Amino acid sequence: MLKLEELCQLIRVVAEYKVGSVEIEQEGVRIRIDGSPVAATPLLTGSLAPASLVSAPAPPPGQVLEGRSEATREADEGGLVFVTSPIVGTFYRAPNPEAAPFVEVGALVRKGQVLCIVEAMKLMNEIESDVAGTVVKVFPDNAQAVEFGQRLFAIRPA
């Protein structure tokens, strides 16, 4: 069926032309693009993407797309909540190199519990969970640089 690049192009067209929705069904595959704008902006893609700072799968181009698909995702994935970085800096999973990570995938966290540290200008900023639930995914690697708004954790609310 459609390749990713083609699908992206399709989404772009849907968004640019502000079409309500597009559905494609073929060989048991169903694609539905809901054109209602979730938030901002069309996405950037392809070969021209700047050698972005961040090597995580999410970052600059990605995020825009994600914002768009969140509504769908929540339905599909059972209402995940994403904890994003409130500052620019370096992501640490543990308070120091010898210590165990604050949280692992599968851990139960309570609201206000420290999930990680983001270091900026020599300051260690503790990032707390704003929801109680189970950690489903940790997005950045340890010691990876993170941008403002970048996804750090996915949590399934309790």
Added chain:
Amino acid sequence: MLKLEELCQLIRVVAEYKVGSVEIEQEGVRIRIDGSPVAATPLLTGSLAPASLVSAPAPPPGQVLEGRSEATREADEGGLVFVTSPIVGTFYRAPNPEAAPFVEVGALVRKGQVLCIVEAMKLMNEIESDVAGTVVKVFPDNAQAVEFGQRLFAIRPA
């Protein structure tokens, strides 16, 4: 089935023409495009639109897509056929200013019947109907300039 580029074009047409929705089903493939605009359709601001030569409602953007959108239109409008101008020139409904028009709205025409004249470089080019049927609409005014491909008549085939 449709190629991506074709699909995109379809969406563009749906959006541009503000069509309600389009569904295609063929060989187990189903495509549905919902055209309800999500927000305001972007348009070209007045001042920038070139003082186009042609004042008819259809022309420039429309035509490119005609061939393609006819299927839909036929269903909606009862299978109209459009006679377009094969040359650039001046449209005349009658052989001379004193004569009666070749055809009027409501007239029955046979295939090959002269519908009008388009004058170019002092030559009077007779335009014949390529279908038998009833004249439903005459698009240009008499003595109006017409472009290549511009709609001249709508005919409901007999």
Added chain:
Amino acid sequence: MLSKVLIANRGEIALRVIAACREAGLATVAVHSEADRDSLHVRLADQAVCIGPASARASYLNIASVIAAAEITGADAVHPGYGFLAENAHFAEVVQECGLTWIGPPPGAIKQMGDKAQARRTAVTSGVPILPGSANPLTSREEAVALAAEIGFPVILKASAGGGGKGMRVVADARALLHAFETARMEAERAFGNGDLYLEKYLDHPRHLEVQILADAYGRMIALGERECSIQRRHQKLVEESPSTVVDEALRQQMCAAAVAAARAVGFTSAGTVEFLYQDGQFYFMEMNTRIQVEHPVTEAVTGVDIVLEQLRIAAGLPLGPRRRPALRGHAIELRINAEDPVTFAPSAGTVTELGFPVGPGVRIDSHLYRGYRVPPHYDSLIAKVIVWGRDRPEAVRRARRALDTFLIGGVKTSIPFHRRILEEPDFLAGRLSTRFLDRLLKPEAGT
């Protein structure tokens, strides 16, 4: 030496700095707010970091975020562009304290020129003329009259605490001054709870002229001639040109010497601009901008010097490229195209649905627009600079008209029609300019 420059800005100036960095062989880091994710500067830079939400305060003005972005990308220098943090001496200091190179003047020079009263004192001690007036609040009508006689009428009374025209009076002679003094004092007293007045020479048709300065770390400082920036609306420049129709080579030499003297007095390096008011053959120091300016391209067009590239060279510890003040060749005009209603001047955010840039000789477009770009409502409304060059002023004007007439922008309202009108004004064509130029042009508009 520099190797990677973080550009703490957005829009066309971010593109401009990235271009200069490319030419200099430097890697670049863009920073951007969430509203600017799809901006060209993000695409064009080698790396990009989102530093905050749309609000400028939380992103482009957020010093900690900008510095953190430099840290995580390994940038070793910061170019501030104009606006935002460009004249924030504290930011410049933080940049330097973090071991990064500040591509701008020494923080001390920014501070000294940033305090307007101190800047005027600096001008005076450097022998640069300032607008004559009272240094301290006037103690009596009699003192006011004596001082006005010394300065020469007309003069203007202003409230020390004031603004918005309250306590302000333009007077043409001693009799009028005596008459106005108490009223103005009362008005000021009522408006601001402070009746202190001061007095200054009044210019009724001043021109805004400015001199571009470049200075390296080795004591070489040159002026790149003047720019005429009199066409302003509420202190926002709309049209700039070089040379000025009123400046001959003798005056140019005087103004350049004065600008250099003022800049030298604060130990200035990098690129900056000394702004003057000019009327009736006299020029008066107003202030110095210690950064690259929006209108720098007109000077580039008539001198051939790449001012941003020179900033990079200077910051890298290289000597200035040009060795002496270059002659001004031909005539250049810049038109600042804003996304705004050309009649009401209300900002016009929205999506650019159509775009065609002008082509042809003598036209440069610095713009971050593309078709589909959404002009965000959060920042200033400049969307493109049209810079034209001609062998003489009439040719530059013709090319400017051509450029505007062939610049297609759909989806947002722009100032193009307003600029186009300016280019037909007899006073503009005759080079009869003053900061009042637009007052006259806008007055009839109010009635329509």
Added chain:
Amino acid sequence: MLSKVLIANRGEIALRVIAACREAGLATVAVHSEADRDSLHVRLADQAVCIGPASARASYLNIASVIAAAEITGADAVHPGYGFLAENAHFAEVVQECGLTWIGPPPGAIKQMGDKAQARRTAVTSGVPILPGSANPLTSREEAVALAAEIGFPVILKASAGGGGKGMRVVADARALLHAFETARMEAERAFGNGDLYLEKYLDHPRHLEVQILADAYGRMIALGERECSIQRRHQKLVEESPSTVVDEALRQQMCAAAVAAARAVGFTSAGTVEFLYQDGQFYFMEMNTRIQVEHPVTEAVTGVDIVLEQLRIAAGLPLGPRRRPALRGHAIELRINAEDPVTFAPSAGTVTELGFPVGPGVRIDSHLYRGYRVPPHYDSLIAKVIVWGRDRPEAVRRARRALDTFLIGGVKTSIPFHRRILEEPDFLAGRLSTRFLDRLLKPEAGT
């Protein structure tokens, strides 16, 4: 006088002509094929007429359609741009017979220069040097050797009826010539059924130099100096510059005089270009192009003259703007950006999904691109011209690199990476150019 100009072209040159018309105060009519409905020239012109389907033959080359479009819009003049009908003398005649002004040279001049043999004879009678060779087919080996000795070795044997290398031999001396003569004759006989051979001086590292001419209806004709166009791939120019690194003022004067002599001999008016081959201090007339050329902007950049505007002036019966040959100021380079694979050179039609034009001093972009534009497969692949100017050649080269590095085009492949490579070639940087320049550059590429 003119009032409304129909532009019988598309793409960037249509925009360029519309811009010049705007500057001259002339109304414009765009014509376009069905494939070009959404093109900028359609949007920018005052009126637009669809003249046929995508195929150039049925639209842009369709004389009747173009004339009919002029008739129904009331256009009173036709500018042909370059390519398509630009050098079609019959079209020029039809335009004039229809009472329209032809913005180009007299049809007779187009015809005389269009016939390459006649053009060479014109050059000879005007005292302009041509590549020495045999005027008629060679009758014997002995005649060939005698002529070769007179011309000087190396020489090249060519089949009169030929092409594609058949019957072609480059020979370095008399012995080799004697040896090659019969083989070449037999090869030609077999390939073309005609064994006639002729002989010409062989240039093994010629430069393609050309001189821009402007001439008005009052007998004033000036040359605007030379352009170096040696960087070609299959006779398609890719990079042009002015001045040439090999032309000094004395040579420039000679070449300009020769160009003017050849143009005068055919009663030339409007804008045209005389093309020469150059090697080892000698130049030889090749042909004259009787139209505006793609690369005219480099001459505009170093002279300040708007060549298209001059065409309009001349056609309107006005005298030439410039009074004498202008000095060439600084250095200009043009890069022709094509929508093509930078390695295979296969055309790359498609939709432009991302677009960012270069900013900064010394850069001019003539392009009809916008984001979302579909590059049609029906026409030539030129999508943008990048013209840079610098105070000297090294600065122009640096700016050219900067412009390419900051020119974002997504969705179609472009020649930008190939152009970028050229700008790093030691021979290019040293100005060691010849029409063979790209042969060497392309050879290693074949292996990868």
